[in-house]
Amino acid sequence: MTLPAQQTPATASDTVAHAAATPEREQPYAALGLKPDEYDRIREILGRRPTSAELAMYSVMWSEHCSYKSSKIYLRRFGDRVTDEMRTRLMVGMGQNAGVVDIGEGWAVTFKVESHNHPSYIEPFQGAATGVGGIV
Known part of the structure; x- marks a missing residue:
């Protein structure tokens, strides 16, 4: 490969072959x-x-925003706290993006947490803006 005069191998496109060789x-x-x-x-x-x-x-x-580095150990525990009594009214639970609970008389309530608010832990302004945008 011939590089233009202003480019050197260090500034050239970093291909897989280049990465393996360096x-x-x-x-x-x-x-x-x-x-x-x-x-x-x-x-x-x-x-x-x-x-x-x-x-x-x-x-x-x-x-942090995509992989929940600081909180994934806590998020994994949510399902552990659901009892059989709780499950009797639980229509949609963990892993379905929102919880739905039967509150009787043909009514149900949906609970949704905007998980992208989570970056607020690291970057309050950007995290809050992302969460507000997701909720809207």
């Missing part, structure tokens, strides 16, 4: 919100260092 290349994973162990895991999954585009995609998909 495993020592430093990448800004911390600036993208990834921890060292997460970066190591990405390298393990791919069997090489990620390309710049792959690193950016992992950064987004493993972000």
